[in-house]
Amino acid sequence: MIIDAHRHYWDPTKLDYGWLAQAPAALQRPFLPADMDVTTDACLLVQAAPDERETLFLFDIARQTPGVLGVIGWVDMEASDATQRIAALAAQGQGLLRGIRPMVQDIPDTEWLARPSLDRAFDCLRDHGLVFDALVDNRHLRALSQRLTQHAGLVTVVDHAAKPDIAQREFAAWASAIARVAQVPDVLCKLSGLLTLTGEPADPTAVEPYAAHLFQSFGGERLMWGSDWPVLTTHASYDAWKRCAQTLTRRFAPQHEAAVFGETAAAVYSLAGDAPATALGGS
Template identity: 55%
Template structure:
């Protein structure tokens, strides 16, 4: 079975544009590059990857294009652009050109923006118009504080292809998860919104058992269905809690439990459709 990792990172801290790493676990404060991933990907049987930005700079997006040239398994990049720039259309076009077919989507780091309503600001309309007009997708790195703004953005751009990263980062194990569940119910009614089955293990507390993620996975399958969920490793962030192979095996098991017979969709076909990937060409 072809497996597409719909959410993977590489980074090089010496570049100097990963400010968030200063507060990250020490395990992550080093370079993670193609040479670190090849053996793990091969051992797990994963065929392709989508690289996702990890720094709020267009330079890092171009760096990911360079790394993709060194890693034949990478068949797409989700980059970053200054969404509020006066020349945002030109910037997006330049990234499309420089990516030579690799740029599949864009992701502002919304969770790090101080204003939870930022995503709904009219000043971003031009950027979203361009993303949609160029056939790109939007990765929504959001959690419950930004969900109202995401909902407004979905209403304003009903045809935009959007994927919710890491299931919207639920507070797994918290006493009250109704807010996350209620918003997932509401957001999932937007037919263009997809969701990544990724990042859940890293939301667990240190002493929490991985079985705690199961109710959240069940809710995602109930609301998005197997046709709008796509698996991602969130490697190397994943390494703080589990191995690449372990998360893949666990996700396959949970998918078999809540959507029997749909592994080919969740682990490849949905990502291919969403990011407009030709997996046959990529294999040749």
């Protein structure tokens, strides 16, 4: 079974997705399961609004939609009652909540992840067996490494490979920083969102050196594929990106295609059962 580890459904007629105001016009509309008729792949839904109500909205979709295996939600991790909020969301999800994703890339303070006020929330994620999805770019990787060394056993997944600037062919600083993050125990990375970083038109060949470095840094067993649909649709179809990622995996980690396209996501996010996220050894 192929698992898309990073898919969005959203409805700006019901909730406020502030970032959509600066997004391409084609994305400024509802994208719901009925619009996703090109695949039978299972998926993990990921939050797209800094609002706990959106997490509840995703729970409802998951309950009604075959193939949705779990939800990465949002909670105000700096709230004085953050631990209670995380526990409440986990209870409301009834097993659907698999992780939490603060929208770090949109927070003006690039050192936000290092704030001591977040300590209890990160410990709470670990204690509830929830994954921390890190929506970061190169500006945040130092603070991310610092944060993760404080919470042994917290499983973290870096979204979109920390968004390297592929369009401008910026490589060295990102490559060094992401390799350091890969050395932290229990950190994985999503092979997702890369085609939309190549500029327009999409250039699959530009992704190759970045993918090669990711496979070298994390190994095939700590990477998982995600579509980043519908953001992907501004540059390519779902199937086109999947074929591209499959080609890259066969080239750089030929023994790990099953892991990249489902097994790792199922294990890390506990998508096949009720066990909490499992810490992973090695670098």
